[in-house]
Amino acid sequence: MNKLILSTAALALTAGFAMADTVRLGTEGAYPPYNFIDDSGEVAGFEREVGDEVCARAELDCEWVTNEWDSIIPNLVSGNYDVIIAGMSITDERDEVIDFTQNYTQPDPSGYLAASADADIEGGVLAAQTGTIQAAFIASSGATLVEFATPEETISAVKNGEADAVLADDAYLRPIASEDDALLMLEKTELLGGGVGLGVRESDGELKAKLDAAIQSMKDDGSLNELLAKWEIGPGF
Template sequence: MKNILLTTALLALTTGAAAAQTVRLGTEGAYPPFNFINDAGEVAGFERDVGDEICKRAALTCEWVTNEWDSIIPNLQSGNYDVIIAGMSITEERDKVIDFSQNYFPPAASVYVATDPAADVATGVVSAQVGTIQAGHVAESGATLLEFATPDETVAAVRNGEAVAVFADKDFLAPIVAESNGELMEVGEPVQLGGGVGLGLRESDTELKAKFDAAIQSMKDDGSLNALIEKHFGPETAKF
């Protein structure tokens, strides 16, 4: 009887240890090339490749979860997933409520895109995704901010005349501009915002943060992170 109880206890401990190694990665799935849902209904893009490789190097089993951007931090805090990997820039404001890994994508430019080269981005109506550093910048710039829940809606607002320009990451807008056949163009000056893109974690998850930091650093050291950046964003994108 004692042997049965001991075996059961050991099995429970083993099962618990295995379960502790499963980490849920939360992403938006609507911000290509960082993250998007492919034709098979799966999370894809730069962050899928990065997240899978980080988990492999950290010896973790990772599951992917999608969540709308405007509630992505509250749902991390409430335990719906363990990590945010969603093109989230590291900022002082966000760092007050969650913790960040070291960046896995370097600080990059944000740009205005419009249909008119003379678009007034200084005082006109500018669209941006809600809760982003770009929306915060527009709100403080003197322009009128028009916020939307998804990045695609911010671009649509320019095309249908609701906004004179959209303000977002250059790496998100560049392929949209390239595919617009001249309808859309960059206007004004690029703006540098944030400290690069990092994984968002609960402040209590210090051990998990350390594992992810080590994995990211190893990808920087062996050049594999730069290779993934070039694969998804092209050779002109800033690298480490």
């Protein structure tokens, strides 16, 4: 549920306008570059900047909260926050339960991170985080799936030889591969989810329309592309 005290950057921007609504943004805070907790203990990353900008444009007074990934949708529909902004790919199953705004990233392919270039991703052992779309993908492929509770553990599984490769979002794996000489990205990628969108309750049509409009205006004037390039998240629009 609700946790961190986070500054409301949007507050200063909207102060000039009439009484703005408080909108609570729920994120995970453990998935760089999308969202993570920075050194000072605040939510940071691509989505922090997008979220603050969207709130400013939609004239909303926004507040950031972090929530465990597993219960992020149940807590939204139960009303503990109003928007999910957590690198959540738009999928049909999720769309049945909540509504998504238009996507603010292009579909990000999933990449393989391995210890050697000739890792067997067809029939070998592939690691993924429990409950992700990547885990579901491996389960239905020919490879042996091994699931770990956190993304951190999937990486160490490759390093210590428990798994041949990790399948996860490309943007998440790349910074790790670039810093660790023992790990490298494979050529092959898988196009799994759709783009990432903001999740809102199905009964919150008004809020969804506001957020949609704000994202559209960010797409139109190119500011979204700047952010995508800055955080190296897939191609621009």
